[in-house]
Amino acid sequence: MASAEKQSLGDTIRNSQIWKSVFRHPAPVDRRNRIVVMLTNFFLHLHPVSMKKQGIALSFTWCMGGVTFFLFLVETVTGVLLMFYYRPTLEWAYNDILSLRDTTSLGILREIHRWGAHAMVITVWLHMYRVFLTGSYKPPREFNWVIGVFLLLFTLLLSFTGYLLPWDQLAIWAITVGSNMARATPFLGHEGPGAQLLTIGGIDMITNASDARFGLLGARFVGEETLNRFYVLHCIAIPLAVAFLLAIHFWRVRKDGGISGPL
Amino acid sequence: MADQNRPSVAEILAKCRQDDGGAAAASSSPPAAADSAPPKKAAAGNGDGPAKKPSTPQVKPGERPSIADMMAMARGEKSAEAETPADKTEAAKPVTAGKASATAASTKKPEPAKATTKNERLDTASILAAARGGAKPGPVSKAEYTKQTGKPAVPEKPAKPLPPMPAKPAYAKPPAPRPRAEGESRRFFLVSMLGALVGSALAIGFTSLAAVGGLWSLAVARFMFPNVLTEPPSRFKVGFPGDFPFGMVEEKFKAQFGVWVVNYEYNGERQIFALSTVCTHLGCTPNWLDAEQKYKCPCHGSGFYKDGINFEGPAPRPLERYAIRIGDDGQLEVDKSRKFQEEMGQWADPASFVTV
Numbered sequence: 001m002a003s004a005e006k007q008s009l010g011d012t013i014r015n016s017q018i019w020k021s022v023f024r025h026p027a028p029v030d031r032r033n034r035i036v037v038m039l040t041n042f043f044l045h046l047h048p049v050s051m052k053k054q055g056i057a058l059s060f061t062w063c064m065g066g067v068t069f070f071l072f073l074v075e076t077v078t079g080v081l082l083m084f085y086y087r088p089t090l091e092w093a094y095n096d097i098l099s100l101r102d103t104t105s106l107g108i109l110r111e112i113h114r115w116g117a118h119a120m121v122i123t124v125w126l127h128m129y130r131v132f133l134t135g136s137y138k139p140p141r142e143f144n145w146v147i148g149v150f151l152l153l154f155t156l157l158l159s160f161t162g163y164l165l166p167w168d169q170l171a172i173w174a175i176t177v178g179s180n181m182a183r184a185t186p187f188l189g190h191e192g193p194g195a196q197l198l199t200i201g202g203i204d205m206i207t208n209a210s211d212a213r214f215g216l217l218g219a220r221f222v223g224e225e226t227l228n229r230f231y232v233l234h235c236i237a238i239p240l241a242v243a244f245l246l247a248i249h250f251w252r253v254r255k256d257g258g259i260s261g262p263l
Numbered sequence: 264m265a266d267q268n269r270p271s272v273a274e275i276l277a278k279c280r281q282d283d284g285g286a287a288a289a290s291s292s293p294p295a296a297a298d299s300a301p302p303k304k305a306a307a308g309n310g311d312g313p314a315k316k317p318s319t320p321q322v323k324p325g326e327r328p329s330i331a332d333m334m335a336m337a338r339g340e341k342s343a344e345a346e347t348p349a350d351k352t353e354a355a356k357p358v359t360a361g362k363a364s365a366t367a368a369s370t371k372k373p374e375p376a377k378a379t380t381k382n383e384r385l386d387t388a389s390i391l392a393a394a395r396g397g398a399k400p401g402p403v404s405k406a407e408y409t410k411q412t413g414k415p416a417v418p419e420k421p422a423k424p425l426p427p428m429p430a431k432p433a434y435a436k437p438p439a440p441r442p443r444a445e446g447e448s449r450r451f452f453l454v455s456m457l458g459a460l461v462g463s464a465l466a467i468g469f470t471s472l473a474a475v476g477g478l479w480s481l482a483v484a485r486f487m488f489p490n491v492l493t494e495p496p497s498r499f500k501v502g503f504p505g506d507f508p509f510g511m512v513e514e515k516f517k518a519q520f521g522v523w524v525v526n527y528e529y530n531g532e533r534q535i536f537a538l539s540t541v542c543t544h545l546g547c548t549p550n551w552l553d554a555e556q557k558y559k560c561p562c563h564g565s566g567f568y569k570d571g572i573n574f575e576g577p578a579p580r581p582l583e584r585y586a587i588r589i590g591d592d593g594q595l596e597v598d599k600s601r602k603f604q605e606e607m608g609q610w611a612d613p614a615s616f617v618t619v
Binding site: 029085 | 432434438482483485486487488490491
């Protein structure tokens with residue numbers, strides 16, 4: 001009796017206007033509807049309707065691209081949650097990090113965020129390594145490799161900018177050392193080769209208050225300006241760029257002959 | 264037809280060379296067979312080119328003939344063939360000499376019976392009349408054509424067979440009402456629900472996903488409620504009752520806690536109470552004007568007496584009190600988590616004041 005009630009309830013739901021307005025097509029139980037669902041679903045339409053069995057073999061793809069994207073989602077979700085508590089100021093940054101660990105419920109969120117960041121760098125490299133080994137960078141996929149290189153760059157920049165946010169001694173001096181490399185940028189770093197050539201009327205245009213490092217830190221030395229700047233880069237600017245490139249990356253996987261494998 | 268049979272320049276040259284050299288040596292080859300004609304043709308075709316014909320015999324056996332000679336020889340052959348159509352080694356060519364025969368052929372084609380005009384020149388009208396064979400000249404309408412011939416002018420199109428409508432697929436059919444099985448019971452329902460949750464690997468996977476997702480949602484919801492606050496506490500001590508002489512409005516707690524501690528009288532009773540510094544009009548913070556002995560809101564001009572009763576401006580009701588009591592150590596303790604409103608008679612609550 002109860003089962004019959006449940007069955008009819010399911011049919012009532014599936015035949016309702018609400019359900020049909022959300023799910024335009026029947027369940028993917030036959031070949032036609034499997035194709036239709038893939039084509040009309042927002043989340044699935046990036047994927048090919050069908051693919052070679054070998055293309056999804058774990059031994060072939062390692063699923064490293066998928067794992068990387070999963071980690072990106074983990075970083076996004078945990079990062080947004082951490083933003084509810086973290087204040088990028090000299091007064092509060094370090095205290096909020098300690099508070100997230102010590103007093104906040106679900107304090108493991110920050111650890112997940114940090115572990116996920118480390119894992120994401122590793123999986124990006126493994127993904128790149130797999131693509132290289134399987135020759136999946138060759139035409140017509142060569143431009144997707146270029147996009148992937150930019151995604152790798154942005155992943156590393158996300159790690160770099162996020163490293164400063166705890167605002168402990170490790171963070172401050174790591175960013176100090178890391179940004180010191182920008183001093184030696186050719187022409188754009190005040191200690192770099194060619195910087196002395198950029199003078200107007202005997203006045204140096206590239207100084208420690210106008211070079212690439214200054215633009216990166218927003219100051220001569222790592223301070224609250226740098227903290228705020230890296231916070232915005234870490235939470236807004238770079239994730240937006242990564243999301244944009246990810247969409248193109250996935251879309252081109254489909255357009256350039258499907259997921260890996262010989263064409 | 265004529266183009267195919269017209270000899271190419273190479274063939275003409277080869278023919279001429281064989282005429283010069285040993286005609287006897289190449290008697291068996293096809294060109295040689297054709298070569299047997301020229302002497303005869305040359306003799307027969309005198310009337311066509313009397314000036315050029317004599318040039319052919321002038322070519323000496325050891326010399327190569329000039330181009331002009333070759334052309335003359337070729338023309339001589341053609342004219343000879345035109346006069347002897349029976350000779351089928353080469354078909355008739357559309358040259359000037361064969362014009363009459365060509366006209367005859369064209370006349371012959373539509374009306375073979377009228378062969379009488381073989382050598383006459385025919386005008387276009389007579390040719391067309393002969394071609395129509397007595398039928399009505401000029402265009403014929405479809406109705407006339409049908410009347411004359413009994414056949415429709417436009418052939419009827421054969422009926423195109425339409426493919427049958429495809430059978431309705433199973434998913435498009437309305438679900439048939441399921442007959443209620445005998446075994447359906449509460450136990451059956453529980454077992455089937457259990458099977459739906461953990462009956463297969465897929466079910467276990469989705470069940471686990473839902474469970475983990477639900478737990479994470481709960482944990483994240485808990486995460487949003489901080490355990491440590493950096494804001495001022497809602498319960499705080501303000502000092503001993505003796506620190507507040509009668510008529511005093513203590514302002515030093517206003518900035519941090521939003522409270523005036525007042526020793527004044529209410530309903531003829533001397534009390535120490537804690538007034539909220541939030542205007543009851545729109546929530547601004549009034550100021551205590553000691554010279555005028557009133558609280559005055561800078562936003563819209565609401566005014567309150569020292570005991571908190573409103574008397575001017577738009578404020579609709581008195582300021583609110585917070586709970587106050589004497590703590591264990593004898594100090595006054597304000598609790599901002601409880602509010603008392605005069606217009607609701609709550610100021611009579613002993614928790615809202617301390618009697619002095």
